[in-house]
Amino acid sequence: MQDSTIKRIHRRKLIFFLGFLLAFFLGLTFVKNLLISFLLAFVGFYILSPLVDVLERKGLSRGWSAAVPFFIFLSVFGILLQLLLPLLVSQFDELKTDFPKYSDGFTRILMDLKMKISHFSDAAVAERIASQIQEYLQTLTQNIFRDIPEVVSNSLTVLVLAPFLTFFMLLDGKRWIRNILSLVPNSFFELALNLNYQISTQMGGFVRARLLETLIIGFLTWIGLIMIQFPYALFLAVLAGVLNLIPYIGPFIGAAPAFLIAMTNTGIPVNYTLLCLVYIFAQVIDMAIIVPLVVAKIVNLHPVTVVLAVMVGSQMMGILGMIISIPLASVMKVTFQSLYAHSTDFRR
Amino acid sequence: MINYFWDNIFKGDRKEKSVYTTLKNNILFKDLNPRELQLVQNIVNVRHFQKGEVIFQYGEVGVGMYLIVSGSVDISLNGKIITKLKEGDFFGELALAEENGRRTADTISAEECVMIGFFRPDMFEIANRNPSAGVKILFRLSQVLGTRLLETTTLISTMRRDARLNDQKNS
Secondary structure (H helix, E strand, C coil): CCHHHHHHHHHHHHHHHHHHHHHHHHHHHHCCCHHHHHHHHHHHHHHHHHHHHHHHHCCCCHHHHHHHHHHHHHHHHHHHHHHHHHHHHHHHHHHHHHHHHHHHHHHHHHHHHHHHHHHHCCHHHHHHHHHHHHHHHHHHHHHHHHHHHHHHHHHHHHHHHHHHHHHHHHHHHHHHHHHHHCCCCHHHHHHHHHHHHHHHHHHHHHHHHHHHHHHHHHHHHHHHHHHCCCCCHHHHHHHHHHHCCCCCCHHHHHHHHHHHHHHHCCCCCCCHHHHHHHHHHHHHHHHHHHHHHHHHHCCCCCHHHHHHHHHHHHHHHHHHHHHHHHHHHHHHHHHHHHHHHHHHCCCC | CHHHHHCCCCHHHHHHHHHHHHHHHCHHHCCCCHHHHHHHHHHCEEEEECCCCEEECCCCECCEEEEEEECCEEEEECCEEEEEECCCCEECCHHHHCCCCECCCEEEECCCEEEEEEEHHHHHHHHHHCHHHHHHHHHHHHHHHHHHHHHHHHHHHHHHHHHHHHHHHHC
16 A cells, blocks of 8 residues: 555544544533543542452452442442531531621731731722732632532532443443554554553552542541631531642642631630641641652652643633642643654664 | 345454464463453454554654564565564564663565554553463563574674684684
8 A cells, every 4th residue: 555545544543533532522621510520530440440450350350340349439438428428518507607707807807907007008008908808808708608509519410420430430441441542543553552551550649649648638637626626627627638639839728718717716716826736737747658659659740830730720720720730731741752752752 | 235145244253263363372372371361352452554554663662562463564674674474473572571662673564464462551451450361471471582582692693603703714
């Protein structure tokens, strides 16, 4: 067959493959709840796939190897949800009811701040700054309280779809990937297969380590806040654990609500030293045990790249974007490096 | 219609069988039991190449080896064909053992070919899912690479000896 004909066939196959990927990603982006369901399914897949492999090594069929850990995980998750969800919801409702109290307290703090600033600068400027901060915080908190019920109602769809996808990813995921990769033309096949392997290995380690980090931070914060008898302990611990996934600024954003509550809560005396210790202790454990694991698993991204990726992520998809920006940046780095090496680095 | 009637509608099954047979007869997989062979068959990649299509080029980063199920392949270096491989033969196995190893020759399909691509990620998956099968394959792979090394060493020794004899004759 002529060289030009072969090239034409390769080009067509490549366009078809890239078109398929594009359609898949567009579907994920535009179909409601699909992206978050897929992300959660990937997390479930990466948590459970080592267990599935272990069971398969013991001689169980792929079906049983996938089903046993999946249903055990689902049961444990269900029991935990049954135990913790009522507490979490009651703490959230309590916080919502108490919110005017904190809002007033915060306004008082801003007034004090305004007085202090006016000693150093123009009173009108101080007034403007204080009112802008107040307005921003009010809108932010109103949005949070408005959005959370919607998030919960959406999460019902996600709660059904994500486990369904996880199970089939565990059962048939590798075959799906092989079928998709079979669309790649021969000239790019080895590259695509190797790239898929590198990304999958890297993401597996990264997701497992980050999840462990979230659980440890959340658990330590919860126990610490209970010990110092701080209100809304579970709700604040969940926030601290989830927001800790955002690099660099995550731990600060995660701790901020507790300090804001402490500053504005006139009802109970708060020991700031103990509150600081709770959050710092959780971070120290994270830095000493978990970060070395995570750092070992993630592609060596420069801190500037990390900050830029987080900024782009936050602009495009908010908090979710900030959380997924680092793994996505790692994937893009590996892909770019491999493509560049494949297309330019020939040694004659 | 008549053609359709007489056409073999179980072609897919036959293709699967020929992939299975090719794997079974290959030295790398000959120690595997039927269950392990079935696992390997589900993991490897069956690729189709047109006549004249480049399989890989000298200097490219290689990820694994190819087994010829049907057709033939020309192996060439600097534009000269150095060998022709046929059904059941395999090539590129060095890339299985070498991280970011470079291909040491050009390979082009001499006719329409069906090939089994067995790559490093496939080997890791087999070792992960069935370590016993992984060990058997790796043991055979080391045997193949050892034989290649021995052949190369013998060839170099012979060439050196010939060169020394020539030098002695000339002097």
